[in-house]
Amino acid sequence: MNTAYLALERHFARIASLQDAIGLLGWDKEVMMPSGAAERRSENLAMLEGLRHEILTAPIMADLLDQAEAAPARAASAETDWQRANLTAMRRQHTRATALPQDLVEAHAQATTLCEIAWRDARQNSDFKALLPALTEVLNLTRAIAAATGEACGLSPYDALLDSFDPGTRQADIDPLFTRLRAELPALTAAALETQAALPTTRAPQGPFSLPRQEALGRELMQRMGFDTTRGRLDVSLHPFCGGATHDVRLTTRYREDDFIPAMMGILHETGHALYEMGLPDAWISQPVGQSGGMTLHESQSLIMEMQFCRSAPFTRWLAPRLRAAFGVADNAPGWDAQALHRQLTHVEPGFIRVDADEVTYPAHILARYELEKALVSGDLALKDLPAAFNERIHTLLGLRVPDDRQGCLQDIHWPAGLFGYFPCYALGAMTAAQLRQAACTQEPAILPAIEQGDFAPLLEWLRTHVHGRGSSAPLRQIVLEATGAPLDADAYLTHLRTRYVDRAPNA
């Protein structure tokens, strides 16, 4: 490859190291840091982000990118394909970083910090009016960022926001998928509830559940799934997440004594994220092309583990005796058999809170937010009208009357944090997970029987080849097409929901 390209690789390797440092210090902040260090840590993290931005936007970078792109193409090979994809990813980062004036970036960072603080009180007090001034500032600055980025990238403002979380994904890709969900989910939900009502009642396991046993169980499941403990850790934090750095993935969870299911399912979910990070192409770890391919793919990897496989009947048949052993419960203890466990893991119940929603009613929460945030960014919806519009949509989509804004439009941190364009990735991730699962089980018939034995190796191997190992070498659209033979659509997802929740098929 030409010298300009090689110089770019060196600059981006420095950027990757800064990202590792930011990731590890971010983990430390949530897991280890003493409270009095918070202000200084914020300064340090902002400085590292500033250095990253400075390296990325240094005058020499534009010249190097131009030279590397103008260099004559070399004979195609796996190596040059990756280099070309890397150059594309470099250009994308550079274009986005240089699209914005520094004062806009800083004003946005400051506004979201203040708005997040205001949001904690506003949510607590269910007081949307108290949040309105700070949220208005965040929305105005986000719209300015969307406009400037969109202009630099040739995208509409909302697409520019989407693209920052999910490179290459456009509103035009999402609309038909979400339209279909909107059309089919209400009837599907009603049918699922009807099926559920006809089932015999089961009871849930009764606690208390010892925290050390919960932790030992979580570690055992992580390792079964393929988590490499020489390249990652499990710890405790207030809000579970998957963070850290390349070759050093830091998962967190939170335990409750009265219920082991939330921590266990949280670990299975975050392990899906971790396995993706651990499977990224080793040779490219310090380059843009070696990094994960956006929020939708990331979420698809947590959901294929947590939702598609770990809540499946085959897996619960393996899991139920393991749980009885883990908590020292008799084999015939009520609520601890595979069927009762599966019922608990697939219980459907429309509710107000997105993060507590089951698989069937979850997309409704996203549809509502997607429609609203598009209208907020375009200016079609005024912020002051958000609560009424939010509640109206939840009523239409879920048949529920939101009692207060705390359980309505104030429940999520995303908008106060300036994360407009992020919500759709959750539902796209669920659809992607369903389509990948269908393709994986068809292409590799050994996967499902192995899962029923608690063996994730065949599944992980398939994911390594078709998803993890691809890094950012292609957009979501292409990765899904090549892995499954079809463009991303809602079929597999709707089929999955019907099979598991309406038909209650024995292997769903």
Next chain:
Amino acid sequence: MNTAYLALERHFARIASLQDAIGLLGWDKEVMMPSGAAERRSENLAMLEGLRHEILTAPIMADLLDQAEAAPARAASAETDWQRANLTAMRRQHTRATALPQDLVEAHAQATTLCEIAWRDARQNSDFKALLPALTEVLNLTRAIAAATGEACGLSPYDALLDSFDPGTRQADIDPLFTRLRAELPALTAAALETQAALPTTRAPQGPFSLPRQEALGRELMQRMGFDTTRGRLDVSLHPFCGGATHDVRLTTRYREDDFIPAMMGILHETGHALYEMGLPDAWISQPVGQSGGMTLHESQSLIMEMQFCRSAPFTRWLAPRLRAAFGVADNAPGWDAQALHRQLTHVEPGFIRVDADEVTYPAHILARYELEKALVSGDLALKDLPAAFNERIHTLLGLRVPDDRQGCLQDIHWPAGLFGYFPCYALGAMTAAQLRQAACTQEPAILPAIEQGDFAPLLEWLRTHVHGRGSSAPLRQIVLEATGAPLDADAYLTHLRTRYVDRAPNA
């Protein structure tokens, strides 16, 4: 202050943030990091060090320093005094950083990394010959660095090395102090051993000692000493240290079930380091002048706690009943009374290993190394002759015949790590601690009675004012002079050793 100075402050604030990041990632490496992340972490730390060096040596820095120094002096005030001292510290860092060509810095870093690895095997096998090639490379590169730095700073090569650990300290300051120790310690040691032999025997507390109880005891003692748990942590690592970042001091220790004394004394020692870091001037935390004032002052702060006060008879009178309570031992249990505890904490026994040495015989280990490393740097001693020269000096100073190099010149990592000029700081720190203790107890008579009640507040207040709060605003020499009214010498230290170990005075 002029705009050039203010611009310098901004650049150095970025450097301070990078140092914080390096400190925290260094702590994480020893305490949290999974093994498989080691290689990547080394890359990341080297990159952060490289960025730090790049900011410090950027062409604009020389211009800014020249302009700031040439600016007309403003009216003297506390503020301008600190700014002037800060500018001096900035210039010092810049001169040292620009003195060395980048390839020399990199060659030295690579040579020490390889030599440290070779040293682990060589020590294990007591095989100095196996280390000789790698150590020769390190010494040659260290001599090149000493020569180049010395030329830039107007110092002899060995002074240039000393100055890197202890700004402002020169061989000419050390020689008379060490000459005096060399003259007086042999007789003092003999007298101490004679006194000790005449004392009735006592027995040591018998284990096992529960690790959670040891940890709870350590935390209680740290907090009594003034460690702010909202600005620091205690964890476990293979080699105890005090690291972390500004406002976030990370201590580590290591517990043994058969003996609680090493972990407890280690915590007291590291807490001394931590209190110094926590007491640095808040307003200057992100500037060179706000950082700690070199290795001798740092070591003096750990030793004034561990050696001067925590092994004193008054403190052991308070500590003994606390220990019995901590481990649930009867008040009359043999070995757990204050006298037996004090005897154990002040036991004298010449030995081969520096880090295991008592207060009386410790300086001999340093005198030997100081003389040898001066001769190695000047070229008067060839490396191949080091083992014989080392053993000869240990025999002269301690009367011991070194049985093998593992217990001789291979025991310490310092020289393989390229740390020539570091050893004297340990003995200087012990002398400084003794002189500070004497001055503190004279100026503030409430200190010793408080220590006897387990109350460190009066001592800490004195140290905050006279040492911690001064940061790097003056060299060691001046800080000691202003705090104690006299230049640093060996009097207080020799008096301390005589009083405690020869006279066995009741309050020593």
